[in-house]
Amino acid sequence: MVVDSFGAGGARDAAAFGDEGADTMGHIAQATPGWKIPVLMKLGLGSLRPLAHQTPDPAPVGRYGFLNEASAGKDTMTGHWEMMGLKIDTPFQTFGHFPPALIEALERETGRRVIGNRPASGTQILEELAPEEIATGHMIVYTSADSVLQICGNEETFGLQELYRCCEIARRLTMKPEWKVGRVIARPYVGKKPGEFVRTANRRDYALKPFGHTVLDSLKDAGFEVISVGKIRDIFDGEGITEAIHSDSSVQGMEQTIDLTKRDFTGLVFTNLVDFDAKWGHRRNVPGYAREVEAFDERLGELMQALRPDDLLLVTADHGNDPTWTGTDHTRERVPLLAWSPSMKQGGPLPEQDTFAAIGRLVAENFGVPVPEMAELKTQPAIEL
Ligand SMILES: O=P(O)(O)O[C@H]1O[C@H](CO)[C@@H](O)[C@H]1O
Numbered sequence: 001m002v003v004d005s006f007g008a009g010g011a012r013d014a015a016a017f018g019d020e021g022a023d024t025m026g027h028i029a030q031a032t033p034g035w036k037i038p039v040l041m042k043l044g045l046g047s048l049r050p051l052a053h054q055t056p057d058p059a060p061v062g063r064y065g066f067l068n069e070a071s072a073g074k075d076t077m078t079g080h081w082e083m084m085g086l087k088i089d090t091p092f093q094t095f096g097h098f099p100p101a102l103i104e105a106l107e108r109e110t111g112r113r114v115i116g117n118r119p120a121s122g123t124q125i126l127e128e129l130a131p132e133e134i135a136t137g138h139m140i141v142y143t144s145a146d147s148v149l150q151i152c153g154n155e156e157t158f159g160l161q162e163l164y165r166c167c168e169i170a171r172r173l174t175m176k177p178e179w180k181v182g183r184v185i186a187r188p189y190v191g192k193k194p195g196e197f198v199r200t201a202n203r204r205d206y207a208l209k210p211f212g213h214t215v216l217d218s219l220k221d222a223g224f225e226v227i228s229v230g231k232i233r234d235i236f237d238g239e240g241i242t243e244a245i246h247s248d249s250s251v252q253g254m255e256q257t258i259d260l261t262k263r264d265f266t267g268l269v270f271t272n273l274v275d276f277d278a279k280w281g282h283r284r285n286v287p288g289y290a291r292e293v294e295a296f297d298e299r300l301g302e303l304m305q306a307l308r309p310d311d312l313l314l315v316t317a318d319h320g321n322d323p324t325w326t327g328t329d330h331t332r333e334r335v336p337l338l339a340w341s342p343s344m345k346q347g348g349p350l351p352e353q354d355t356f357a358a359i360g361r362l363v364a365e366n367f368g369v370p371v372p373e374m375a376e377l378k379t380q381p382a383i384e385l
Pocket residue numbers: 076120121122123143144145146148150185278282328329
């Protein structure tokens with residue numbers, strides 16, 4: 001279960017990313033006296049690291065540790081791919097502005113003029129440019145510090161299918177090596193005038209295929225179920241996934257995960273909860289982020305009640321997104337790993353890991369499929385649960 005962007009601070013290489021001192025959960029805790037996260041505390045989050053205004057549980061039931069990211073990136077794809085055993089040494093390409101030749105090709109093939117074409121916050125650029133898009137039928141294209149080409153489309157005037165069509169064209173064009181972005185993202189929204197624009201859950205991500213074999217592929221090949229909840233399917237472009245469940249929100253993603261405990265199957269449920277990142281982290285909204293964690297914590301308790309003795313719960317994050325930080329982008333941080341099973345005898349610390357792939361190794365070992373061949377993994381103290 002990936003709490004998207006719930007970083008734990010303290011990455012050794014944070015300075016190289018301009019993020020020294022960034023600490024998503026630490027800064028939220030500081031700003032939030034009375035933050036109610038009893039289940040996370042029971043699992044051992046407060047024992048992993050001090051959190052302002054929180055008292056560590058005297059006898060945490062979970063195992064808890066830090067994971068460092070080995071790859072050269074702090075985006076969602078890099079984080080998730082590394083979890084499943086791929087190290088990304090060359091960061092995905094980012095752009096300040098997309099080159100004229102790409103924009104011209106996009107305009108020619110979609111039949112629409114491009115406006116924007118710069119890095120922006122997705123909600124701010126709607127305030128600025130959505131009225132023009134609605135009035136003229138031009139198309140807002142923007143990017144960020146991530147390797148993304150994002151296209152906005154008003155669901156009523158532009159149309160959802162038309163937005164997807166334009167994104168498919170953009171994806172095809174950006175497969176060209178010099179234009180290659182990690183993801184093209186469709187950003188549908190509703191609303192007629194500034195102050196009213198709201199993005200909808202019909203977002204769609206067109207990602208590159210993972211650059212190699214992942215633990216998800218190993219599981220699928222060995223006949224296990226790999227059930228995606230939320231945007232996991234998109235992040236892996238469907239590779240290694242046997243079933244995908246779309247979520248409209250992170251709370252719904254939790255409910256869908258809880259529902260899956262009632263089903264009989266053997267395999268992995270891989271859940272991504274994106275609201276923490278998309279609705280609050282990038283928006284630098286601390287109270288919103290804090291409340292979303294509270295809503296998560298409540299359902300995490302329900303999920304734990306529903307698990308069976310041979311289930312294993314892993315809670316982690318894919319990067320940081322400190323809502324108190326400058327700018328609107330992700331932050332390079334360590335992420336937490338919280339592990340719990342009803343059959344676990346006792347909680348306690350886990351050795352800190354040099355790579356998120358420690359998760360892939362745990363999952364692979366759990367199901368008896370091949371462990372990823374990543375150099376960083378071989379020198380790591382084993383996580384034994
Ligand atoms: O500002 P919005 O559109 O939410 O963009 C955010 O979402 C994209 C994908 O994670 C990244 O580009 C990030 O900056």
